[in-house]
Every structure is written in structure tokens, then in C-alpha cells.
Amino acid sequence: MNTPQIVVGIDGSEQSSLALMWATQQAKSTGSQLLVVHAWRPPVVDEIAGGHRFRELTLGDARTRASRWVHEAVGDDLQPGWELAVLEGSAGRLLVELSKDARLLVVGTREHVGLRRIATGSVSHYCLTHSSCPIVAVPPTMVAASATKEPVS
DSSP states (O other): OOOOSEEEEOOSSHHHHHHHHHHHHHHHHHTOOEEEEEEEOOOHHHHHHOOHHHHHHHHHHHHHHHHHHHHHHHTTOOOTTOEEEEEESOHHHHHHHHTTTOSEEEEEOOOOOHHHHHHHOOHHHHHHHHOSSOEEEEOTTOOGGGGGSOOOO
């Protein structure tokens, strides 16, 4: 794939589904290529089991889940040439790296407060503070119908 013009992160949450719907509509309306990214981390048991085969199976499961999330969120409404990348690593870092030459990065947002924010961090905050391309942060209160609003030019 050439450099994607729009990169969107997914994690199976409602917020990432809304971000994916928005990014899909934006890609369609602008004729842009879309890269859908799911950051994957191997289960802790992988370190204990140490098995390469177990790692392959869990990565396969992550790919299956990510593909299902995409189709549940947008069905067949994707622009031709879109790509799904399931990569191991930190979601924020991967999204920033993969979007460094992109036209746009799209992320869902959710409210993390207290210890949860400290423990898990915020992917959208990381992207907003480290990205070299424009970002659309889709808020959790956005409804799917808003995907019909005018696209960013």
C-alpha cells in the first residue's frame, strides 16, 4: 500500500467504531486511502508459555477480532484499497508512526479518570501531543448519524 492518507485506530470499543465510521465516510468523500490499525499486545501467558505457536494463534485471534470490528462498524461501506494492520506494540506510538506522512489521523476518545488514566494512559492524548499530521478526535457522545456531516477538506 502507498502511504495511507487517513489512518484510524480501532480497539473494539464504541468510540473506535464511531471513529472508524467517521474515517470511512471521510475516505469515501475525498477518495482517500484508509489504513485501519489495531495495536495488539501478546497475553502475559505468552511470556510464560514461551511458545511461538501460541503467539501465532493469539495474533490470528487479534486479526479475526479486528476484522470483525471493522465489518460490524461499517459493513461493506469501505473505500476500495483500504487496509487492516494488526501490529504489536503501543497503540499511541504505532498510530503516530504510521500516520507521520498521512493527511489525517482519526481516533476515538473516551474519558479516563483517576487510576485508570494513570494505568492505561490515553491513546488519543498521546496522538494529540505527538502526531505530525492533523488529527480528528471523535468524541464518545457523537452519534453514527453525524458521519453524514460535511467532510474535512
